[in-house]
Amino acid sequence: MNNKIIDTPTNFIRNIIEKNIEAKLYENKKWAGTPGPKKNHTNANEDFAKIRTRFPPEPNGYLHFGHAKSIILNFGLANDYEGRCHLRFDDTNPEKENEEYAKSIIESVLWLGYKFQDEVEDNLYYASDYFDYMYQAALVLIQADLAYVDKQTPEEIRINRGTLTEPGKDSPYRNQSVDENLTLFSAMKDGKFKDGDMVLRAKINMASPNINLRDPAIYRIRHAEHHKTGKQWCIYPMYTFAHPIEDALEKITHSICTLEFEDQRPFYEWVLKKLAENDFLDKPLPKQHEFSRLNLTNIVLSKRKLIQLVEENHVDGWDDPRMPTLVGAKRRGYSPNSFKLFMNRIGVSKTDSLIDYGTFEDSVREVLNDECDRRIAVLNPVKLLIENFPDDHIELCEVPNHPQYPERGKRIVNLTKELWIENEDFQINPEPKFFRLFPGNTVRLRYGFAIECTGYETDDSGNVVLVKCNYLPDTKSGTPGSDAIKVKGNIHWLSTKHSINVEVRNYDRLFNSENPNLFDNFLDDINVNSVSKSDVICEESIKNSSPGHQFQFERHGYYIVDPISKANKIVFNRTVTLRDTWNK
RNA sequence: AGGGGAGUCGCCAAGCUGGUUAAGGCACAGGGUUUUGAUCCCUGCAUGCGAAGGUUCGAAUCCUUCCUCCCCUGCCA
Numbered sequence: 057m058n059n060k061i062i063d064t065p066t067n068f069i070r071n072i073i074e075k076n077i078e079a080k081l082y083e084n085k086k087w088a089g090t091p092g093p094k095k096n097h098t099n100a101n102e103d104f105a106k107i108r109t110r111f112p113p114e115p116n117g118y119l120h121f122g123h124a125k126s127i128i129l130n131f132g133l134a135n136d137y138e139g140r141c142h143l144r145f146d147d148t149n150p151e152k153e154n155e156e157y158a159k160s161i162i163e164s165v166l167w168l169g170y171k172f173q174d175e176v177e178d179n180l181y182y183a184s185d186y187f188d189y190m191y192q193a194a195l196v197l198i199q200a201d202l203a204y205v206d207k208q209t210p211e212e213i214r215i216n217r218g219t220l221t222e223p224g225k226d227s228p229y230r231n232q233s234v235d236e237n238l239t240l241f242s243a244m245k246d247g248k249f250k251d252g253d254m255v256l257r258a259k260i261n262m263a264s265p266n267i268n269l270r271d272p273a274i275y276r277i278r279h280a281e282h283h284k285t286g287k288q289w290c291i292y293p294m295y296t297f298a299h300p301i302e303d304a305l306e307k308i309t310h311s312i313c314t315l316e317f318e319d320q321r322p323f324y325e326w327v328l329k330k331l332a333e334n335d336f337l338d339k340p341l342p343k344q345h346e347f348s349r350l351n352l353t354n355i356v357l358s359k360r361k362l363i364q365l366v367e368e369n370h371v372d373g374w375d376d377p378r379m380p381t382l383v384g385a386k387r388r389g390y391s392p393n394s395f396k397l398f399m400n401r402i403g404v405s406k407t408d409s410l411i412d413y414g415t416f417e418d419s420v421r422e423v424l425n426d427e428c429d430r431r432i433a434v435l436n437p438v439k440l441l442i443e444n445f446p447d448d449h450i451e452l453c454e455v456p457n458h459p460q461y462p463e464r465g466k467r468i469v470n471l472t473k474e475l476w477i478e479n480e481d482f483q484i485n486p487e488p489k490f491f492r493l494f495p496g497n498t499v500r501l502r503y504g505f506a507i508e509c510t511g512y513e514t515d516d517s518g519n520v521v522l523v524k525c526n527y528l529p530d531t532k533s534g535t536p537g538s539d540a541i542k543v544k545g546n547i548h549w550l551s552t553k554h555s556i557n558v559e560v561r562n563y564d565r566l567f568n569s570e571n572p573n574l575f576d577n578f579l580d581d582i583n584v585n586s587v588s589k590s591d592v593i594c595e596e597s598i599k600n601s602s603p604g605h606q607f608q609f610e611r612h613g614y615y616i617v618d619p620i621s622k623a624n625k626i627v628f629n630r631t632v633t634l635r636d637t638w639n640k
Numbered sequence: 641a642g643g644g645g646a647g648u649c650g651c652c653a654a655g656c657u658g659g660u661u662a663a664g665g666c667a668c669a670g671g672g673u674u675u676u677g678a679u680c681c682c683u684g685c686a687u688g689c690g691a692a693g694g695u696u697c698g699a700a701u702c703c704u705u706c707c708u709c710c711c712c713u714g715c716c717a
Binding site for chain 2 (some may be wrong): 060066067112114116146148149151152153173206210213214217218219220221222223224251252254256257264265266267268270275276277278294295297299315316317318319320321322346348359380400401402403404405406407408409410411412414415418419421423425426428430459469477489491492500502503504532533538543544546547548566608609611612613634635636638639
């Protein structure tokens with residue numbers, strides 16, 4: 057089990073890294089201990105980290121399952137190849153980002169079990185900490201006549217960019233002098249212009265078949281307050297310009313992103329190459345590699361749609377256990393190891409894929425089977441009366457916490473004359489192959505006695521309200537006589553006098569169809585029955601559990617104590633049911 | 641239509657500098673163990689690698705043509 061979580065199968069990125077290491081690409085890689093341009097690193101020692109990767113979220117939302125894939129990939133690579141993985145906030149757009157998101161992101165990465173700060177170094181970074189460097193990098197490009205300030209309106213820029221099949225047209229400002237560009241860019245920085253008045257553009261090729269190379273904008277004017285730098289800046293670098301620089305300053309070796317950035321790679325390389333040629337950055341330069349993003353059935357993972365679900369109250373907040381966010385997963389009981397096992401199972405490639413949600417749930421079951429102690433709960437109770445049982449007798453039954461791990465200990469559950477059993481465990485007229493309770497049949501009360509069903513009572517509408525039985529005195533579990541009688545059925549039970557009520561919340565898929573994104577409006581596909589609440593009977597030992605405690609309710613599934621639980625009312629979220637092949 | 645990617649079993653995914661019978665996982669089917677119809681353990685599961693040609697003693701791996709799907713025309717990331 058552990059090995060399945062730790063041992064990651066090979067993939068194309070690991071192959072690249074191994075080839076790079078073998079080619080001694082990073083033998084003389086310098087690292088000053090903190091990020092910086094070439095002058096900071098040249099006299100530093102060789103980097104002790106064999107490779108460096110990074111997870112670079114924008115702090116404008118909560119992390120979701122897709123991010124988990126990236127986190128596990130990047131941190132996993134660093135761990136496996138004696139490297140380091142940086143957590144870097146890509147906060148280059150002041151209008152969308154804030155500290156609350158950043159805080160939650162940090163918590164989620166830690167929750168998954170990854171560290172970016174230790175006694176050796178602190179690798180928590182903000183792109184906004186590099187704004188000075190980025191400004192310098194822009195100046196380097198302008199001075200090399202590789203960037204210019206464009207006074208065209210956004211509309212003009214759009215029109216002159218051309219189309220997918222037609223080349224663009226050069227801006228009338230494209231051949232401004234270096235001095236003019238320097239003056240203008242400086243004025244931009246000093247707040248002399250309004251948002252959108254002008255923009256700094258890289259000078260590459262307006263006729264490139266790759267639209268991303270048609271003089272992309274690299275700096276824009278935004279008179280906005282930044283969550284980290286306040287009002288210090290009114291110009292901000294674009295992602296496409298900032299990202300390669302961030303990577304290079306941090307001496308990242310492998311910059312791993314999703315497929316939609318493939319077209320961007322030539323520009324990523326252009327920026328690095330030009331800045332290295334002009335002595336701003338040192339080698340080895342980072343290399344970008346792209347993998348396909350995670351797609352799962354019956355959920356949505358686009359940030360826009362997740363925001364909509366929350367803001368329009370289709371769910372109860374970002375951490376609603378139905379949400380495919382990491383904060384939601386935590387409440388739902390999807391443990392970090394579940395994610396790791398799942399990611400190892402699906403692998404990393406460049407193929408577009410759509411993975412069945414059931415595959416994820418299977419990984420959850422496999423991990424939770426090991427991680428969770430067992431408890432007893434009767435979800436849908438009906439009374440069972442043991443007619444030949446002494447009225448006030450309490451039989452103490454030893455119950456193991458985990459059938460495969462005796463070292464996890466045992467607990468005592470009280471057996472009495474009147475019990476709760478599962479409604480589904482009794483049938484008046486048993487269907488074929490049903491081997492639980494029915495009149496005349498013998499089953500075992502799990503960890504207790506074998507019983508024989510002697511009859512039942514119904515109410516006026518024919519519902520069974522009481523099942524009657526006799527117990528077989530010499531059959532108690534763990535005693536020599538217990539094996540004397542063989543039964544096929546094994547049902548769980550709880551004493552009506554020694555049990556407590558708890559609330560259980562059952563969750564189902566948030567969307568009805570495999571791919572809600574195919575709907576004109578994905579909300580039309582929402583599953584209106586994705587949550588149901590019920591009161592259930594639980595064994596007494598559960599009352600000392602606190603939020604985050606997770607159990608398997610035997611024969612049912614995995615459940616986790618929710619933070620909204622009160623002392624007198626514990627609330628459980630159902631993580632996932634057990635596999636059930638009975639109905640197949 | 642221009643550019644960039646991808647197509648190997650129901651779902652993933654190795655292999656792809658050509659050379660044993662095309663790894664592995666999940667799912668599925670059958671059998672065994674089991675005081676959870678759970679877990680666990682066995683066994684089975686692509687003469688086939690998007691299609692058609694070609695090169696070769698030999699091709700999923702090389703060449704040609706074709707087909708399908710995804711991404712790109714933000715002063716978002």
